[in-house]
Amino acid sequence: MARQVAALCGRRGIGGVDPFRVADAWRARYRPQMDRVRRGERPWVDLDVLNRESLDEVLAGTPLDVVPGPERDVLALAWHRLDPWPDVVPGLTVLRRRHTIAPCSNGHVALLRTMAVHAGLPWDLLLGAETAHAYKPDPSVYLACAEAAGAAPGEVMLVAAHGGDLEAAAACGLRTAFVPRPREHGPGGPADPGFAGAEVVATDLIDLARALDG
Numbered sequence: 590m591a592r593q594v595a596a597l598c599g600r601r602g603i604g605g606v607d608p609f610r611v612a613d614a615w616r617a618r619y620r621p622q623m624d625r626v627r628r629g630e631r632p633w634v635d636l637d638v639l640n641r642e643s644l645d646e647v648l649a650g651t652p653l654d655v656v657p658g659p660e661r662d663v664l665a666l667a668w669h670r671l672d673p674w675p676d677v678v679p680g681l682t683v684l685r686r687r688h689t690i691a692p693c694s695n696g697h698v699a700l701l702r703t704m705a706v707h708a709g710l711p712w713d714l715l716l717g718a719e720t721a722h723a724y725k726p727d728p729s730v731y732l733a734c735a736e737a738a739g740a741a742p743g744e745v746m747l748v749a750a751h752g753g754d755l756e757a758a759a760a761c762g763l764r765t766a767f768v769p770r771p772r773e774h775g776p777g778g779p780a781d782p783g784f785a786g787a788e789v790v791a792t793d794l795i796d797l798a799r800a801l802d803g
Contacts, residue, residue: 590608590611590612590615590616590667590668590671591608591609591611591612592608593664593667593670594606594608594611594612594653594664595608597653597656597660597664598653601655601656601660603652603653603655603656604652605652606651606652606653609775611647611648611651611653613774614647615640615643615644615647618643618646618647619639619640619643622639622640622642622643623639623695623724626639626723626724627723627724627727633719633722633723635697635699635700635718635719636668636695636696636697636700636718637665637666637668637697637699637700640665640668641661641662641665644661644664644665645661648661668696668700668704669700669703669704669707670703670704670707671704671707671708672707672708673708673709673710674770674793676793676794676795677708677710677794678708678709678710678711679794679795680793680794680795680797680798681710681711681712681794682711683794683795683798683802684794684797684798684801684802685711685713686802687801687802688801689713689714689738690711690712690713691712691713691714691715691716691734691738692712692715692716692717693716693725693730693731693734693747693758694716694717694718695717695718695724695725695730696717696718697717697718697719698715698717698719700717701715701717702715714737714738716734716737716738718730720733720734720737721733721734725754725757726753726754726756726757728757728760728761731745731747731757731758731761731763732761735763741762742761742762742763743762743763743764745763745764746763746764746765746766746788746789747763747764747765747766748765748766748768748794748797749765749766749767749768750767750768750769750770750773750781751781752767752781752782752783752784753784755767755783755784755786755787756784756786759784759786764788765784765786765787765788765789766787766788766789766790766791766797766800766801767783767784767787767789767790767791768790768791768792768793768794768797769781769783769790769792789801
């Protein structure tokens with residue numbers, strides 16, 4: 590995200606902006622925006638709408654506030670162009686030999702499709718929040734995604750880097766695996782504590798494939 594903010598600054602000749610601070614501020618609005626939907630304070634909208642609204646909030650009062658709407662629209666779709674961790678594509682490729690793989694994401698199907706194309710993610714199915722018109726950790730998301738995949742909750746394993754996500758999935762009867770991403774928030778950033786009840790803890794997706802199929 591920071592790279593794409595920096596590229597925008599370069600194209601526009603805008604100085605005095607720390608792209609990492611912009612990215613962190615934008616990410617910080619991710620969950621509060623979804624919480625408003627979860628609490629019923631606003632009707633269901635997909636993540637593109639929430640991310641675009643958050644971007645306006647982040648840019649307000651900064652040198653980037655001069656960026657016009659069409660360019661903001663393009664930047665907001667940066668969430669479609671996220672790069673994968675190095676182990677993801679090879680790990681998913683190995684997992685797919687014996688398992689059906691799909692995201693259980695707060696993203697919507699269009700976002701997940703373009704992300705898969707950008708990053709080369711070999712998913713079998715695209716299961717987003719619009720499956721249940723709700724956002725995780727609402728139980729309906731986990732249960733609706735399992736149902737859409739034609740599986741009972743106990744036949745599904747949620748693999749995640751966030752303990753809260755795994756805890757909510759386990760409460761719905763899903764199996765769980767924790768893959769820590771200690772650099773998720775950059776060097777020195779806070780690490781997720783994980784989920785003590787995880788069935789598997791793996792260093793990355795390649796290690797997960799070994800643990801499940803070894």
